[in-house]
Amino acid sequence: xxxxxxxxxxxxxxxxxxxxxxxxxxxxxxxxxxxxxxxxxxxxxxxxxxxxxxxxxxxxxxxxxxxxxxxxxxxxxxxxxxxxxxxxxxxxxxxxxxxxxxxxxxxxxxxxxxxxxxxxxxxxxxxxxxxxxxxxxxxxxxxxxxxxxxxxxxxxxxxxxxxxxxxxxxxxxxxxxxxxxxxxxxxxxxxxxxxxxxxxxxxxxxxxxxxxxxxxxxxxxxxxxxxxxxxxxxxxxxxxxxxxxxxxxxxxxxxxxxxxxxxxxxxxxxxxxxxxxxxxxxxxxxxxxxxxxxxxxxxxxxxxxxxxxxxxxxxxxxxxxxxxxxxxxxxxxxxxxxxxxxxxxxxxxxxxxxxxxxxxxxxxxxxxxxxxxxxxxxxxxxxxxxxxxxxxxxxxxxxxxxxxxxxxxxxxxxxxxxxxxxxxxxxxxxxxxxxxxxxxxxxxxxxxxxxxxxxxxxxxxxxxxxxxxxxxxxxxxxxxxxxxxxxxxxxxxxxxxxxxxxxxxxxxxxxxxxxxxxxxxxxxxxxxxxxxxxxxxxxxxxxxxxxxxxxxxxxxxxxxxxxxxxxxxxxxxxxxxxxxxxxxxxxxxxxxxxxxxxxxxxxxxxxxxxxxxxxxxxxxxxxxxxxxxxxxxxxxxxxxxxxxxxxxxxxxxxxxxxxxxxxxxxxxxxxxxxxxxxxxxxxxxxxxxxxxxxxxxxxxxxxxxxxxxxxxxxxxxxxxxxxxxxxxxxxxxxxxxxxxxxxxxxxxx
Numbered sequence: 001x002x003x004x005x006x007x008x009x010x011x012x013x014x015x016x017x018x019x020x021x022x023x024x025x026x027x028x029x030x031x032x033x034x035x036x037x038x039x040x041x042x043x044x045x046x047x048x049x050x051x052x053x054x055x056x057x058x059x060x061x062x063x064x065x066x067x068x069x070x071x072x073x074x075x076x077x078x079x080x081x082x083x084x085x086x087x088x089x090x091x092x093x094x095x096x097x098x099x100x101x102x103x104x105x106x107x108x109x110x111x112x113x114x115x116x117x118x119x120x121x122x123x124x125x126x127x128x129x130x131x132x133x134x135x136x137x138x139x140x141x142x143x144x145x146x147x148x149x150x151x152x153x154x155x156x157x158x159x160x161x162x163x164x165x166x167x168x169x170x171x172x173x174x175x176x177x178x179x180x181x182x183x184x185x186x187x188x189x190x191x192x193x194x195x196x197x198x199x200x201x202x203x204x205x206x207x208x209x210x211x212x213x214x215x216x217x218x219x220x221x222x223x224x225x226x227x228x229x230x231x232x233x234x235x236x237x238x239x240x241x242x243x244x245x246x247x248x249x250x251x252x253x254x255x256x257x258x259x260x261x262x263x264x265x266x267x268x269x270x271x272x273x274x275x276x277x278x279x280x281x282x283x284x285x286x287x288x289x290x291x292x293x294x295x296x297x298x299x300x301x302x303x304x305x306x307x308x309x310x311x312x313x314x315x316x317x318x319x320x321x322x323x324x325x326x327x328x329x330x331x332x333x334x335x336x337x338x339x340x341x342x343x344x345x346x347x348x349x350x351x352x353x354x355x356x357x358x359x360x361x362x363x364x365x366x367x368x369x370x371x372x373x374x375x376x377x378x379x380x381x382x383x384x385x386x387x388x389x390x391x392x393x394x395x396x397x398x399x400x401x402x403x404x405x406x407x408x409x410x411x412x413x414x415x416x417x418x419x420x421x422x423x424x425x426x427x428x429x430x431x432x433x434x435x436x437x438x439x440x441x442x443x444x445x446x447x448x449x450x451x452x453x454x455x456x457x458x459x460x461x462x463x464x465x466x467x468x469x470x471x472x473x474x475x476x477x478x479x480x481x482x483x484x485x486x487x488x489x490x491x492x493x494x495x496x497x498x499x500x501x502x503x504x505x506x507x508x509x510x511x512x513x514x515x516x517x518x519x520x521x522x523x524x525x526x527x528x529x530x531x532x533x534x535x536x537x538x539x540x541x542x543x544x545x546x547x548x549x550x551x552x553x554x555x556x557x558x559x560x561x562x563x564x565x566x567x568x569x570x571x572x573x574x575x576x577x578x579x580x581x582x583x584x585x586x587x588x589x590x591x592x593x594x595x596x597x598x599x600x601x602x603x604x605x606x607x608x609x610x611x612x613x614x615x616x617x618x619x620x621x622x623x624x625x626x627x628x629x630x631x632x633x634x635x636x637x638x639x640x641x642x643x644x645x646x647x648x649x650x651x652x653x654x655x656x657x658x659x660x661x662x663x664x665x666x667x668x669x670x671x672x673x674x675x676x677x678x679x680x681x682x683x684x685x686x687x688x689x690x691x692x693x694x695x696x697x698x699x700x701x702x703x704x705x706x707x708x709x710x711x712x713x714x715x716x717x718x719x720x721x722x723x724x725x726x727x728x729x730x731x732x733x734x735x736x737x738x739x740x741x742x743x744x745x746x747x748x749x
Contacts, residue, residue, distance in 0.1 A: 003104050010051050012340075014100050017044040019407070021093050026409045029086045035075070041089075042071040048096065054201065056168055058237070059108040060099050063118070065239075067092050070121050079124050087417075088120045090410065158245050159191060160228060162217040167237020170211035175235055177213050183231045188221025192278060266303045266321055270313055280312045343436065346397055350583050353393045354686035357584060360386050361683065361707025390684065394581050397437065401488070402430025404439055405477045408450055412475060415454045422461050422471055423454060428478035434486050435581045438558055442488075442578065445551040449490050449574050450475065452548070457494030457572055467569065469493065483667055484585065484602030485560075485718065488576040497566035499523045505532065524564040528552040559701045561718050577668065577718050579701070587685035587704070587714065590663060590676040592637050596712035597676070598685050598704055603717045605666040607679055615660055615675075624673065626664075633662065633673045634724055640699065667718045674720075683707075687714055698723065 003011075021044040028037045045068045052060035067089070073079040095117055099109050162184075166177050184190055196214030200206070219228070225242055232240050270281070284306045304318040360383060367379040405427045416423040434442075458464075458473035465471050476491040499520055506512045506526040526532055530549040555562045560578035579585075587598040608626075610618065618624050618633045625631070636642070662673040685704040690697065701716040 007055060007103060009340075010055060011100050011103060014048050014051065015097065017048055018093055018097055018100075020044055022090065022410055023406055025086055025089055025093070026413060028081060029083060029413075038071065038075050042068065042075060045071055053168065057099075057103070060096070061237070063092075063099065063109075063114060064096060066118055066121055067096070070124060073125060085124055088117065088124070090414075092117050092121065158220070160188075160219040160221060160225075160245060161243040162215070162219055162228065163241040163243075164217070164232065165196070165214040165239040166211045167235065167239075168207070168210045168212070169237055170213075170235060171209055173236065177211060180215075180231055184217065184219055184221075184228070187223040187227055188219045190217060191220055192216075192218035194278070266318070270307070270317070270321055280307075280310075284310065284312070341396075346436075349393055350397065353390055354584055356386055357390060357684045357686050358705050358707070362709065363707075365707040387684070390584055394435075394583060397435050397581070397583075398433040399436050399439060400430060401432050401434050401439060401479050401486070402427065404443055404446070405430055405479075407443075408446070408477065411447065411450060412454065415451065419454065420460070421454070421458055421473065423458050423473045423475060426474060426476045428476065429480050432479040432481060432486060433580075434479075434578070435583070438578055438581075441554065441558055442576070445554050445576075446477075446488070446490070448548070448551050450477075453490055453492040453494065453572065453574075457492040457496075459495050481580070482577075484600050485577050485579055485667070487668070488578065490574040490576075491571065493571040496568040496570050496572055497524060497527075497564070498568055502526050521563070521565070524566060527564060528562070559716060561722060563722075575668075584684060584686050585714075587683045588663070589680035589683045589706070589712065590661070591678040591680055592676050593642055594677075595642070596680065596706060596710060597636070598683065598712050598714045599663060599665060599674075600701075600714070600717060601682060603665045603667050605664040605671060608662040608664065608673070610660045610662060612660070618662075618673075618675065624662075626673075629671075631664065631671060631673050632724055633675060634720070635675045637675075665717050665721070667721050670721050672721055672724050674715075685712075685714060 021041050024037050024041045024044070028034060028041065031037060045064055049061055049064040049068060052064065070079065070085075070089070074081060074085075079085065095109065095113060101107075102109060164180075170177060181190065181193070194216040196216060200212045206212075221228070225244055228242055229240075232238055284303060287306055288303070304322060307313040308315045308318055364379055364383065367375050370376075409425055412423055412425045453475055458475070459467070459469075461471040464473060474493050476489070478491070479486055479488045481487075503512070503518065503523050503526070506523070506529070507514050509529070509532060511526055511529045511532065512518065528548050528551070532548065552562055555576055555578070558578055560576060562577075563575045564572065565575070566572040586601040588601050588604045590597050590599065610624075614624065619635070622634075623630050623632050661676050661679050663676060663679070664671055664673050683706065687702040687704055689702050690700060694700070699716055699720050701714045701719075703711055703713050706712050
């Protein structure tokens with residue numbers, strides 16, 4: 001079902017708020033008594049409930065209101081924070097996500113699950129249960145519970161303060177919102193009534209039968225709170241808060257926090273919370289005017305100071321109202337600096353910039369053939385501007401990976417409880433930015449790897465203590481930039497991997513042969529083979545041998561690589577290397593047999609030109625000694641089996657003489673030399689994916705279109721280095737020793 005754009009915005013913002021709620025709940029579980037964190041959680045629930053009311057999503061309003069009441073009781077110290085309560089609130093947060101997701105399909109949630117959660121939440125309430133009036137009187141029950149606490153603090157008023165927001169269906173239910181004033185007048189004196197219109201929609205969206213009214217009422221009465229509550233008990237959907245004459249500062253603080261996130265003058269805030277009457281405010285405003293007329297500076301007649309001096313409002317309440325003002329201004333300023341843009345629009349922009357890059361390269365080639373200085377200068381300026389545009393456009397899609405990392409706090413919390421283990425998560429490099437497309441696709445592979453670390457890596461607490469480790473295990477997520485790639489590592493301090501057990505299982509599964517000579521790295525990588533598992537038991541977390549091969553396949557589909565390193569008894573490190581962007585890169589153009597190939601420029605370490613004797617030496621040994629280090633050499637023509645038309649003997653000799661350039665590439669502290677014919681210089685490359693026919697072709701990240709209109713393949717350097725180093729691993733040490741003993745080898749500078 002296609003849903004309205006405004007509802008889509010509501011869902012998107014709701015999901016962001018719920019993510020903040022989850023993060024804050026996890027933080028609260030660690031801190032236990034952080035009032036600011038509790039306030040953030042409450043505001044998230046309150047905002048979602050209020051926004052749902054604008055669209056008439058009563059099922060979301062109903063459930064979120066119950067969650068909000070529990071959070072409110074926690075803020076007022078009526079319900080203690082506990083791990084069990086956090087767990088139920090987490091489940092409630094997940095259920096609200098379900099309700100938001102269900103809006104597209106008119107799904108209003110699993111009522112059995114909802115009733116279970118409501119029952120669990122209500123079990124934590126310590127005061128009176130909610131009255132028969134349902135959600136319209138929950139807030140007043142909260143006020144009852146705080147009367148005793150109020151006796152220990154200074155009372156702020158001598159009257160009741162009633163805050164009421166009518167439900168959208170009030171008129172349809174046959175109620176007249178104004179009738180409450182007649183009933184309130186029967187039991188006391190209405191000292192002040194301030195009309196609230198904050199929920200009023202814009203004219204073309206207003207429902208003529210909907211009710212958008214609200215009141216803040218000051219009532220002087222000897223009646224009991226139950227008597228006031230009865231006046232509102234049949235108004236379903238009504239949000240009601242009643243503060244008694246004995247109410248203390250914390251309750252007014254709560255009322256101020258509940259005010260809408262919009263800019264208001266200090267007087268407006270205090271009026272809407274019943275801390276001030278209109279007459280008192282007018283007195284202060286008149287006093288300010290008289291002072292201004294007398295030429296006194298405004299700084300000596302601030303509204304808040306005058307209210308406190310005249311003993312109209314207590315200083316604590318004024319300070320809280322000023323804090324509210326400050327927070328709203330900060331949030332508004334922050335909102336002004338961000339603009340939400342549909343990701344499809346960003347993708348179109350990137351594609352258009354890519355086309356500009358290609359056409360710019362074509363135009364550059366044309367201008368090179370024209371002897372026109374003015375044209376060349378214009379082209380040079382346009383090229384520089386295009387580079388800036390490219391960087392800005394790509395930057396729009398870059399988002400911090402910390403947004404993804406932080407979601408795993410909840411995963412680790414829940415799974416560690418399920419496994420009865422003690423595990424903490426540490427995060428480093430959360431500010432490292434990565435293409436949004438890559439982040440969206442890396443979430444599931446990361447989840448799978450983390451679950452495996454929790455299940456198979458981290459030991460039980462008693463086992464860890466026996467091994468001399470802390471009872472609490474640690475899983476570390478860290479990210480950093482490296483040569484045009486981002487490196488993500490999942491590190492655990494668990495029991496590590498046993499290479500002998502892995503090899504034995506690999507032979508048993510028929511993945512490798514007993515006669516195969518595998519390096520330690522290759523043995524660890526058996527984990528990524530389809531159907532491979534060493535788990536003795538299948539758990540709900542992992543151990544079925546399904547998924548690790550999919551993890552590798554998903555990572556490789558992003559032009560990435562994944563490696564495992566482990567130390568038995570110490571822990572395991574899983575390293576994922578991903579390109580920063582899937583779109584446009586700075587490249588280095590080379591030719592092999594007159595065909596162009598592109599290297600990512602970030603990975604080009606240096607270029608060397610060899611003599612004929614050095615070329616023959618490299619051909620003989622597949623390595624050279626470069627500044628006293630052994631450098632493996634790859635002849636790309638032979639490596640990729642590049643097969644061009646048959647050339648006569650003289651031309652072949654010419655081609656061989658041209659193959660005297662080596663491009664030294666580096667990634668993850670590993671270097672290799674790639675032998676090519678010609679070095680053609682830097683280019684901007686718009687990377688396009690290879691077709692299905694070439695999916696199994698290793699060593700290539702994609703292709704690009706050059707300014708000449710010809711197609712050039714883009715090399716996947718990390719994959720190539722991994723492949724070459726793996727092949728060389730078995731005899732690399734002997735080569736190194738041989739090069740040291742061989743005094744006749746040339747050193748290339």
